[in-house]
Amino acid sequence: MKVLVPVKRVIDYNVKVRVKADGSGVDLANVKMSMNPFDEIAVEEAIRLKEKGQVEEVVAVSIGVKQAQETLRTALAMGADRAILIVAADDVHQDIEPLSVAKLLAKVVEEESPDIVLCGKQAIDNDMNATGQMLSALLGWSQAMYANEVAVEDGQAVVTREVDGGLQTVKVKLPTIISTDLRLNEPRYASLPNIMKAKKKPLEEKTAADYGVDVAPRLQVVDTKEPPARQAGEMVGSVDELVSKLKEKGVV
Template identity: 55%
Template sequence: MTSLKILVPVKRVIDYAVKPRVNKTSTAIETANVKHSMNPFDELSIEEAVRLRERSLPVTDILAFTAGPAKSSDVLRTALAMGADRGMHVVVDEKKGELEPLGVAKLLQKVVMEEERNVVILGKQSIDDDANQTGQMLAGLLNWPQATQASKVDIEDDTVTVTREVDGGVETLRAKLPIVITTDLRLNEPRYASLPNIMKAKKKPLVKKTMEEMGVDLGKRLQTVKVQEPPARKGGEKVEDVDGMIRKLKELGAL
């Protein structure tokens, strides 16, 4: 079986337990003085990469990658404490704003080629922009097969079998290496980074690069016109019987 060299992209996002607030100019979500952590779907990806190694598969290297401000090194250290072997951080100037999914996919494409990866495991989406696009775009750029929203992953004799949930049941996909896999919540339960592993992570290699060193076109293609809170939901209304429900639905134009 071919040796597995895994790339796991991770992202620093507002912690899932924090309620996002729109900034005063209604142009973005307020991030100043807000708790951040690793994107939950990326935690699943790191965990799955480590579990593949624990299943005695020939995983020779797990590279955790992030592109973001200087503080993003924190999530890389968490990934290393969870079991990744190395980290790579492309430092992004906060003043330039968030990278778009296509830009991230292009960065990942370059890392895949330079680091000779044959498996990419990434979260299906990040909980800040919820784009759910990067994995699919990366597979397109690499011309690799893809399996999205994985709830189970098996690899045997260079064949990858991915189970994912779909409307009405589950779907099983099979493809040959190399492959791009995006993870869903039912895939696993990420481990906590223990104190000994956190200390060991400080000694693991973490390389920092600039955007200029990557030499990738990251020009903006999207423009955010306005960000606003969703409208408050109106309270429901009780009806006495089926006829009353039908009458009310007609009043609302639903029938």
């Protein structure tokens, strides 16, 4: 069985994001970039399935700029077997939209014929939460989103996920698309020997044009702003005063 894991290069989650002075977008100059945390969880889960003997090969794929090679090398150092980079943009500020990503991934799926596409539920930079669902629609495959537990048995995937009021378990036939939630696992750190080994693992580079997919943006960012500063609280002396203040502000 083969698992395909899409990974995205994003601003490191520990970095405080800065907005450009002209409001045209986020400042990426000299900013640390890393693998999208949800994608990192997907890579870890794919590797765990391989360690259980249920998966023979884990293939990581990234769509974006050439610098995403670093992200793929991280996936290879964690334990992925090989990687595919699809260069779809020259400018690091250009974000490839979910539909274009899904179309490219559909082409990769046709070539690779994986049994499972294991992806993060969303990217922390644009929070679209759409690529997995779009890929499922394009391929006509089953989907199980927001997984916090995954098991593969008898040609099916059993996925448990959090829903309002509890947990829901769904069983889907393979091939399928599964997206990972935050509590699925804790990704491992890549050891130094594995980082060195990752440099020798195959990394194939292609372009969006090789697949005949138009990645021109359909959306335009009009303006980008910092969130408003949180206002200071107001101390009250009693419950009655609190209720009165809430009524004044129209809260109750």
